[in-house]
Amino acid sequence: MEKKTLFDKIWDAHVIKSIPDGPDVFFIDKHFIHEVTSPVAFLNLEKRGVKVMFPERTVATPDHNVPTIDQDKTIKDQLSRMQVEKLRQNCKKHGIELHDLGSDHHGIVHVIGPELGITQPGMTIVCGDSHTSTHGAFGTIAFGIGTSEVEMVLATQCIMQAKPKKMRITVDGELGPGVSSKDIILYIIAQISASGGTGYFIEYAGSAIRSLSMEARMTICNMSIEMGARGGLIAPDETTFAYLKGKDFAPKGDAWDQAVAHWKTLQTDDGAEFDLEYQYNAVDIEPMITYGTNPGMGVKVKDSIPTTDGMKESVKKSYLKSLEYMGFKPGEPMKGKKIDYVFVGSCTNGRIEDLRTVANFVKGKKKADGITAWIVPGSREVEKKAIEEGLVQILEEAGFKLRQPGCSACLAMNDDKIPSGKYAVSTSNRNFEGRQGPGSRTLLASPLTVAAVAITGEITDPRDLIEELALEK
Numbered sequence: 001m002e003k004k005t006l007f008d009k010i011w012d013a014h015v016i017k018s019i020p021d022g023p024d025v026f027f028i029d030k031h032f033i034h035e036v037t038s039p040v041a042f043l044n045l046e047k048r049g050v051k052v053m054f055p056e057r058t059v060a061t062p063d064h065n066v067p068t069i070d071q072d073k074t075i076k077d078q079l080s081r082m083q084v085e086k087l088r089q090n091c092k093k094h095g096i097e098l099h100d101l102g103s104d105h106h107g108i109v110h111v112i113g114p115e116l117g118i119t120q121p122g123m124t125i126v127c128g129d130s131h132t133s134t135h136g137a138f139g140t141i142a143f144g145i146g147t148s149e150v151e152m153v154l155a156t157q158c159i160m161q162a163k164p165k166k167m168r169i170t171v172d173g174e175l176g177p178g179v180s181s182k183d184i185i186l187y188i189i190a191q192i193s194a195s196g197g198t199g200y201f202i203e204y205a206g207s208a209i210r211s212l213s214m215e216a217r218m219t220i221c222n223m224s225i226e227m228g229a230r231g232g233l234i235a236p237d238e239t240t241f242a243y244l245k246g247k248d249f250a251p252k253g254d255a256w257d258q259a260v261a262h263w264k265t266l267q268t269d270d271g272a273e274f275d276l277e278y279q280y281n282a283v284d285i286e287p288m289i290t291y292g293t294n295p296g297m298g299v300k301v302k303d304s305i306p307t308t309d310g311m312k313e314s315v316k317k318s319y320l321k322s323l324e325y326m327g328f329k330p331g332e333p334m335k336g337k338k339i340d341y342v343f344v345g346s347c348t349n350g351r352i353e354d355l356r357t358v359a360n361f362v363k364g365k366k367k368a369d370g371i372t373a374w375i376v377p378g379s380r381e382v383e384k385k386a387i388e389e390g391l392v393q394i395l396e397e398a399g400f401k402l403r404q405p406g407c408s409a410c411l412a413m414n415d416d417k418i419p420s421g422k423y424a425v426s427t428s429n430r431n432f433e434g435r436q437g438p439g440s441r442t443l444l445a446s447p448l449t450v451a452a453v454a455i456t457g458e459i460t461d462p463r464d465l466i467e468e469l470a471l472e473k
């Protein structure tokens with residue numbers, strides 16, 4: 001029998017028609033929409049007099065533009081207000097479920113999908129948003145699409161897709177203390193570069209990946225896109241089933257048992273072939289941080305910024321330009337650099353486990369004087385749990401400001417912007433020029449590293465503080 005990868009199995013089950021030498025017509029199980037990339041798609045449907053084919057397969061939430069304070073009031077910014085308003089009108093008109101601002105299930109689209117159990121193994125999922133790859137953590141083929149494809153999916157529940165190449169990244173071994181899944185993915189991107197995954201769909205495998213919680217797996221799949229890949233996925237297992245059991249939209253009773261029996265078949269067959277494979281050892285991975293303007297420019301927190309020794313002239317120019325934007329020089333150590341802001345949030349690391357990590361670390365301590373510390377839960381559910389578990393109180397006592405759910409300073413399409421020239425250590429996924437506000441400087445790191453930076457006010461290896469604290473005891 002033909003050996004298939006997990007990706008092949010899901011892909012093949014969703015191809016409606018193969019066009020010789022062309023793309024496949026590919027069926028989409030779930031379509032998430034948000035306020036930024038859907039308005040034009042709906043407008044075009046209307047112009048063509050076309051209806052949404054399966055409104056029940058579409059789920060909407062406003063997340064990018066929304067303010068993160070006073071969400072019960074009218075949105076002040078005109079463009080944001082109009083986009084959110086349009087989303088409401090479009091959902092109402094076409095019978096699409098909307099998790100609106102202020103409702104119990106509101107949040108970042110890639111946080112609420114899994115948390116409600118809408119995201120399930122074996123599905124195909126798209127959204128007009130590149131970080132749709134997050135849902136791959138459940139063993140789904142999930143990827144971002146453009147606005148014209150959003151229109152296509154609304155109208156037909158299908159898109160035309162050429163099958164990407166397949167890559168497997170295996171990480172074996174046990175992670176050291178203070179090392180998290182964010183460090184794994186920052187490490188991988190630093191190894192293979194921000195374009196190393198271009199043209200591929202990645203399966204993550206190995207004992208280090210298997211040992212991760214669903215939330216940690218989502219962080220990894222989320223950032224697949226930051227190495228140019230179409231998406232990333234992880235085979236479902238007992239951790240996946242336990243996470244989904246009892247969730248609002250997960251199957252119940254007999255349907256649950258049948259679903260799990262099917263989900264268990266969603267594994268790459270032994271001997272199935274990939275176009276490219278990488279293997280890493282968990283013991284080589286340590287807390288990571290970026291120093292440049294793409295997510296591949298990352299080093300271990302304890303290390304220095306790479307020098308230009310041996311660098312090709314063509315590469316050197318853009319490398320130095322990137323460092324200049326950041327106000328850094330080649331060869332400087334990362335540790336000890338002064339930081340102005342910390343941001344805990346986004347679809348990469350704005351889930352409850354991330355807030356728990358930060359709260360545990362800062363408990364009984366105070367943030368450094370020069371630091372502005374923002375915590376933005378990824379969803380209302382995360383916010384609610386954080387309050388119930390007492391995390392919010394701990395964080396506020398440490399001097400953090402809690403804001404309401406949304407994309408917030410991850411991309412500054414809203415009021416949450418890092419001022420020009422200021423440094424932010426952020427749990428989000430992108431560090432491009434101006435990403436967190438015009439002139440802002442972003443350093444990507446794990447929630448634990450961000451917590452350590454909040455306390456010291458400078459770049460800090462969280463393990464140094466853990467050691468210090470252990471000594472004090």
Ligand SMILES: CC(C)[C@H](C(=O)O)[C@@H](O)C(=O)O
Binds near residue numbers: 036037064128130411
């Ligand atoms: C606004 C949206 C289209 C964009 C994306 O596709 O990823 C955003 O979510 C981002 O993270 O940059």
Ligand code: SF4
Binds near residue numbers: 063129348406407
């Ligand atoms: S949190 Fe950031 S990365 Fe995620 S969808 Fe929003 S803007 Fe994009």
